[in-house]
Amino acid sequence: MRFNLGFFLSEAFKNIRLNLLMSITAVTTTFICILVFGVGLLVSSHVEGIIGSVREDVSVEVFMPGRGEEEVMALEEKANGWEEVASVDRISEEQALAAFKDTFREQPELYENLDRGVLPPSLQIQLTDPDMADEVAGKLKAEGFTEENLSYPQQTIQRLNSVTSYMIWGLYAATVLFLIASVLLISNAIRLSIFARRKEIEVMKLVGASDSFVRTPFVLEGLIQGLLGAGLAALTVVWLNFLFVDWSQEALTFVPISGTSVSTASVLLVLVVVGVAIGVGGSFLSVTRFLRKI
Amino acid sequence: MIRFSNVTKVYGKDTVALERLNLEIDAGEFVFLVGASGSGKSTMVRLILKEMEPSAGAIFVNGTRLSSVPRRRIPRLRRDIGCVFQDFKLLPNKTAAENVAYAMEVTGQRRRVIQTKVPQILDLVGLSGKMDKFPEMLSGGEQQRVSIARAFVSQPPILVADEPTGNLDPNTSVGIMQLLHRINRTGTTVVVATHDREMVDVMRKRVVALEEGRIVRDKVKGAYADEV
Numbered sequence: 092m093r094f095n096l097g098f099f100l101s102e103a104f105k106n107i108r109l110n111l112l113m114s115i116t117a118v119t120t121t122f123i124c125i126l127v128f129g130v131g132l133l134v135s136s137h138v139e140g141i142i143g144s145v146r147e148d149v150s151v152e153v154f155m156p157g158r159g160e161e162e163v164m165a166l167e168e169k170a171n172g173w174e175e176v177a178s179v180d181r182i183s184e185e186q187a188l189a190a191f192k193d194t195f196r197e198q199p200e201l202y203e204n205l206d207r208g209v210l211p212p213s214l215q216i217q218l219t220d221p222d223m224a225d226e227v228a229g230k231l232k233a234e235g236f237t238e239e240n241l242s243y244p245q246q247t248i249q250r251l252n253s254v255t256s257y258m259i260w261g262l263y264a265a266t267v268l269f270l271i272a273s274v275l276l277i278s279n280a281i282r283l284s285i286f287a288r289r290k291e292i293e294v295m296k297l298v299g300a301s302d303s304f305v306r307t308p309f310v311l312e313g314l315i316q317g318l319l320g321a322g323l324a325a326l327t328v329v330w331l332n333f334l335f336v337d338w339s340q341e342a343l344t345f346v347p348i349s350g351t352s353v354s355t356a357s358v359l360l361v362l363v364v365v366g367v368a369i370g371v372g373g374s375f376l377s378v379t380r381f382l383r384k385i
Numbered sequence: 386m387i388r389f390s391n392v393t394k395v396y397g398k399d400t401v402a403l404e405r406l407n408l409e410i411d412a413g414e415f416v417f418l419v420g421a422s423g424s425g426k427s428t429m430v431r432l433i434l435k436e437m438e439p440s441a442g443a444i445f446v447n448g449t450r451l452s453s454v455p456r457r458r459i460p461r462l463r464r465d466i467g468c469v470f471q472d473f474k475l476l477p478n479k480t481a482a483e484n485v486a487y488a489m490e491v492t493g494q495r496r497r498v499i500q501t502k503v504p505q506i507l508d509l510v511g512l513s514g515k516m517d518k519f520p521e522m523l524s525g526g527e528q529q530r531v532s533i534a535r536a537f538v539s540q541p542p543i544l545v546a547d548e549p550t551g552n553l554d555p556n557t558s559v560g561i562m563q564l565l566h567r568i569n570r571t572g573t574t575v576v577v578a579t580h581d582r583e584m585v586d587v588m589r590k591r592v593v594a595l596e597e598g599r600i601v602r603d604k605v606k607g608a609y610a611d612e613v
């Protein structure tokens with residue numbers, strides 16, 4: 092049989108117009124559900140982004156009090172040869188003092204009487220993999236350094252890892268739960284609107300309409316409503332993200348929140364696809380279930 | 386054209402609506418189904434439309450045994466049977482013309498065919514001036530004429546009507562009956578379930594009388610009640 096898209100589309104739009112209140116309910120439900128889902132995604136991606144940059148920051152610092160320039164350089168060369176090591180920065184006594192002064196420039200009394208030599212030279216060793224901090228620390232100890240000479244946040248990392256993985260999983264679980272609730276809410280809205288038109292559907296069937304002929308305008312209606320609700324929600328989510336990134340860069344300078352941890356295009360795509368899928372799937376299933384009964 | 390063979394229909398546990406009923410209606414016939422309320426007329430109509438299955442026996446429409454028609458084939462079956470009801474069953478959000486057009490859309494007719502055929506058929510039922518009116522703006526008789534136009538627009542071989550004049554005044558009823566008669570003269574088999582004694586008596590068509598789910602009388606040029 093001919094698939095008359097023009098007819099089905101005009102039926103779908105007419106239905107939306109005639110059942111405006113129902114349509115608005117469905118669009119609003121979709122909007123709210125997708126919005127919350129989107130915010131959940133945002134929070135998860137930002138938390139992941141923060142954790143990622145914190146973990147990347149992990150380095151092992153070795154302080155070398157009383158060692159001469161050559162010794163420091165020798166160790167730098169050696170450390171550069173270890174496979175766990177990404178890069179090594181050498182910080183001389185002068186640089187250490189400068190950095191100290193810079194950090195406490197508001198309280199000059201702290202470094203007024205500071206002598207050269209109080210702040211030892213150090214090496215800052217960046218790791219290829221933050222989990223290798225223990226290994227590198229072990230190697231440094233073999234070089235004659237003690238635990239006091241080293242600063243490496245191994246314990247912190249481990250704790251951070253376990254806390255954040257719980258957090259991320261919790262966020263994902265909450266988001267998925269919410270998505271399920273959204274599906275139920277939206278399909279319920281669709282089911283109500285179909286129930287309100289059950290008499291019409293029965294008449295359509297009596298004059299010889301096939302199931303798919305009855306179903307198609309409803310599915311198109313679900314698609315339009317899903318597109319509208321999810322599209323608006325997706326745009327809102329992206330806008331909220333911009334606001335948040337902007338604000339955090341001023342207000343939360345110490346938290347490494349980055350605009351790049353959320354990809355605008357993929358957020359838009361995921362949310363719209365999810366919304367449309369719920370709209371189309373929900374109306375398809377509801378009409379089909381209803382048609383089975385008559 | 387339509388054949389009931391030993392058909393029994395039991396609703397629920399023990400409401401026997403039809404009992405071992407046999408009836409044969411030939412192509413081109415005009416048949417009244419008459420009988421008191423609850424005698425089983427609507428049940429026969431609904432069985433012909435395969436709105437439900439008989440408890441026992443078989444029904445044949447156009448040579449097809451209805452029990453062998455799968456669910457997805459029912460739409461095709463119904464396109465061969467125009468149907469008219471006491472409560473018109475028009476789509477409330479469509480105009481008279483759109484209601485008629487819908488019955489053609491479901492069969493996948495071309496737009497051009499629909500646009501020429503719909504005004505013709507509405508003209509035939511005397512509604513050419515009210516094509517763009519919605520059902521709620523039409524009188525009962527007008528609505529019933531729209532529903533007859535819809536039932537007949539694809540020229541199905543069979544037309545069944547369940548109390549088509551049930552909600553209408555006597556004068557309007559005459560018009561509806563004349564319409565059904567004209568449709569019958571084009572060769573369509575017409576089955577009308579009715580209470581309308583006057584109409585049946587005037588038309589002098591085949592009358593099948595039901596009583597508690599059984600045929601008690603079947604007369605070729607019959608009347609509503611037994612003639613003395």
Ligand SMILES: Nc1ncnc2c1ncn2[C@@H]1O[C@H](COP(=O)(O)OP(=O)(O)OP(=O)(O)O)[C@@H](O)[C@H]1O
Binds near residue numbers: 400421
């Ligand atoms: N859906 C149903 N469920 C249970 N019983 C039913 C149902 N429909 C009809 N009946 C019963 O079946 C019997 C026949 O009903 P039917 O509707 O066929 O009568 P009818 O001849 O059309 O009556 P009327 O002239 O009042 O329309 C009645 O006893 C009725 O109560």
Ligand SMILES: [Mg+2]
Binds near residue numbers: 428547
């Ligand atoms: Mg009845």
